[in-house]
Amino acid sequence: MKRTTLSERALVLAPHGRDALIAAAMLRESGIEAAVCAGLASLLAELDAGAAFVVMTEEAISAADLHPLANWLGDQEEWSDLPFILLTSRGGGLERNPAAVRYLDVLGNVTFLERPFHPTTLVSLARSALRGRRRQYEARSRLEDLRESELRYRTLFDTMDEGFCVIRFIDGPEGPLSDYVLVQANPAYERHTGERQQLGRTLRQRFPGEADFWIERHRSVLLTGKPERFEAEIGHNGRLLEMASFRIEPAERNEVALIFQDVTARKQAERELRDLNETLEKRVEEAVHERAVATAQLHEAQKLEMIGQLTGGVAHDINNLLTPITGALDVINRRYASSDPRAARLLDGALQSAERAKILVNRLLGFARRQTLETRAVDIGALLDGMGDLVTSSVGANVEVRTAVDGGRLTALADPNQLELAILNLCVNARDAMPGGGRLTISASALKCGQSTDDGLQPGEYIRLTVSDSGVGMDGPTLARAVEPFFSTKGIGKGTGLGLSMVHGLAAQLGGKFELSSTVGQGTRAALYLPVAEQAAHPLKARRSPQLTELRPLDVLLVDDEDLVRKGTAEMLRELGHQVHEAGGGAQALAMLAEGLKIDALITDYVMPRMSGAELAERVQVDRPDLPILVVTGYAGGDLQLSLPQLAKPFRQSDLVAALARLLRKADARSLAKAAV
Template sequence: MKQTTVSERALVLAPRGRDAMVAAAMLAEGGIEAVVCDSLASLIDGLNAGAGFVLVTEEAVATADLRPLSDWLAGQQEWSDLPFVLLTSRGGGLERNPAAARHLEVLGNVTFLERPFHPTTLISLVRSALRGRRRQYEARARLIELRESETRYATLFQTMDEGFCIIRFVDGPHGPLSDYVHVQANPAYERHAGIPNVVGQYVRQMVPDEADGWVDLYRGVLTSGEPIRFERELIATGRHLELSAFRVEPRERSEVAVVFQDVTERKRAEIALRELNETLERRIEAAVAERQAAAEQLHEAQKLETIGQLTGGVAHDVNNLLTPITGALDLLHRRSADHDPRMARLIDGALQSAERARVLVSRLLGFARRQALETRATDICSLLTGVQDLVTSSIGPSISLRVECSQDLPPALIDPNQLELAILNLSVNARDAMLEGGILTIAASHVRVDALEVSGLAAGDYVRIVVSDTGTGMSAETLARAIEPFYSTKEVGKGTGLGLSMVHGLAGQLGGAFTLTSAPGQGTQASLYLPLAPGVAAANGLSSDSTLMEMEPLNILLADDEQLVRIGTAEMLRELGHVVHEAASGAQALNRLIAGEPIDLLITDYMMPGMNGAALAGRVGEINPDLPVLVITGYAGGDLDIGLPQLTKPFRQADLARSLYRLFHTGETLPTDCA
């Protein structure tokens, strides 16, 4: 019978007379379909087509060869046990009909009915047989469903990408349910876990060092019945697993199913991403800090620029004040030197004070980077020797001075006066840091600086002057602000806070650098890096010659908005023998030139309201291109980029005379006594 055949019809085999027709009629009257078979072979064909039960007479099987029927019955599927109703002639059971034993052995599921019988009895028996057959069909359906489910499970089990296993808990040496064995595992298990042939293996044998953790996890699932989902590293193979576990029912089986997959690559990616995020956060923090530092540096630079502008303006005003003072004292000194020695000495002292004021202003201009440095090749060893006495007298007897200079030190391209002031300034700072005495060392050497070794300094050869002391030193906070203008740790009235700022500004102007290193209790080391000079060192010192140059008298137009400066300058020019026409502004001077006054030379102040000296010179060039122009400035130290001869305030009569001589004797060398 085909597996899909479900039939409740009756097959009737009764070869004697009309027995088959009568039996079929009785069954039909009871609502049961019946098919009459004329032989054992046709019965077997009917069985193959499907039947609910078989009604057969004893004489039909008494002498027949039952082997085909026996083979058919033996070949029934596991769910099938075909019922037979056997009509006997005498006796219904084995006790009254011994021949029935043979029939029972062949037919198996057989009910005996002795003839004659009442139709109701027959119908009752066949209906009972049909009920049993229906239960067999139901079992067949459940078996088919179960087998299909098993097939689906097996297919899924074998082909699923995730690792899958069934584990069974057992009692172990560590107590009840302290170990488990793998009873099933799919092919993907090894691929994800990295452990082959796990079926039959106990977890404490597989991964003894980490078995406790796995047992605790899965035993919790077994005892609680609650499924879990988690991630865990299988340390034995170094793999990160994502797992789900649930209990296999019934509880008494002590089994847990586990589904998992290898997420090592994802985990590594997450770790890499987290590390990248942390790196990015650090980089962002560093960038923010760098930006903040840059903003602070910009703020400091702007502050320095503002202070520089203020200082330059103050220096300009002071130079304007010093110019008439210096000029008047110079004139008085020339007139009284021969017949009033006492007056000459007083005026000479005043001139020296004015010169010191000029030097102070030049230092302010140096800080403001508005002074034209008079750089030249200078022998640093000679300069240090020359300034040694001044430093010694400035630092006092409680401090020992040591001057060290390397042999064959190349000349440096510097302004000697400014460098002397810088060394003196650093020495005084060192003195103030050694209240109870100490050692001050000034050392000069030839050094090679690599790129980025010193901030703001290009790679190359330099002369380095190091001024070091054994004083109290500075904290990191003080060191960070040491070169800030007007910052000072000294008491009020004992320091301006400009000293280190001026040294720093001088180093920058010279194309070098200035660095400070210090620590509390370890003294301070100030280093000046100075560029090398291409030529031979010249002798240090300034000429004090005050010889007046003799020239033909000139008609000079003098323009200056400062009345005292203008009057003082005019007097010096007139004493030199020149005719001076004064103008209080650039516009007045221009009007006098336009009016046609005979003028041999225009001397003009640079900073004037309305029209400055450069603008005036430009207009004059349009009117009289051949008219010489001398610009006097107290603001930029004679370093204006205007293409005109310049004279720096304050000046003495001899300085003015030399400027006029150079202006009208272009290309000529000054007389020896006036150089």
């Protein structure tokens, strides 16, 4: 739409003779600003600059293409109707001037002035056109004020936190003004009432049981014009509304506006505050007791946090120690295992031990980080077989360990690492309950639950994994608190009281449950219910030496502040034909690159003094943004919050080569993408 510029000047279009100059002079003498246009194109340009009215001669447009002018006029704003004074030789009547119909269709608001005319007539028509144009400007101002008012109202209507609606009373079967409909409601209406907006439906259709109460209440506001404020409960959802109602004028509209908000929570808080004041002394005692309990738990939590930090640090150091051991064993195994069977068996055993040590360290890291669960289908029988040696060594020689798994494959949906930790916790608890030795039984079986149980177990198929002992057992009060966090029957410093609570939390997180039963002198039975997995578990694969990925010879810059780790990693790479340049820290690495060292990839440790691996990578990428960079870490199991590829310590030669291969594939893909662009 054409945004018309406000102006009180006249435009004159009379291209023949001195008509334009004479008409402009007449207008100027009467105090009206006038501008002469050379042609129709010039007129359109001047109209864009603003005009109050136009004086033109009939011959100026009789043979012209009037489509541009018609388009300009059609694109005016709704308040604008530009006046025209058309000077003709035959008047404006159809009987004398048949072309008048065309001019009326195109110009619209046009006054015909037949020549010759007296100057006073032209000035009179010009002033009349100017007055009409001024009224249009005033209408524009009123329209803009109205739009701004409507915009302010709509903004308030849409954004106000309180619910707002307008109802209109109508006549119904019960008599005049015996029902009403919802005609307008803001977005907060549904949030405060809990009811979906149903514009146009009568109240008796929506809530027939409550209609009489609300109709009578709001009708009194409509008839008296007196606003009302009150509280009332609505519908069947127990919501309490604080409401204000007032009549919308004029009264003949039969409309009432309602403003309301849900005060259910506030009223509940007020009731609770009254109850609190009435039982203040008792609640103070309870609060003091709860604070003492919370303080004790906080101390325990702080102790565990310190243990977690210590565990993470120790695990990092162990990973640094394991890395050169694993790498050296891997290199020796590849060189000599094929020619010496006995050496092959010894090396394979050493590698398996290193692998188990790696798993143990990862569990320590998981405890320090509180890892999220990584659930998958787990073969319970295979998992228990794999844990046999670990359980036996953990409970000691004076405890007899028995395992009983029902026939058929039992596949549960679980995190295998966390499940192993839970089973190990239960076994250690059972060992502590049998100080003089005894029998520990681990069993697994399938069962179906037909209906929901009181403890939250949903209907479905489950694997029940049970750990039973023949120990001292627990009495009723002890059993009732056994799974509470920080509760322990062991001596100070001999337990955190978190073992059973961790198992209980794991079961709940997996969608199962944890069940504990015990009798004094007869032992304890712990049952873990796990949901059955729909897909089959992957069978355990026999351990074999992994195949190395083929790589072209590379120039690699290896950065690590630990000499043993760096030299072991460098030897793994050199044994495969790569050229390795070693640096003991970030500053040395940057200096080597600044001296012109050409490399194909950078491998850096993450935790180093003075400059971390992430900081080194960031500085290297300033000059070489496409350089492949691999970050090696002994923390967090290779799950640092970095955008760079990572490799967790300890790693074998095959792990290192595979990580390099992935690194180079990504770099090649980026290069191809850039070349394509």
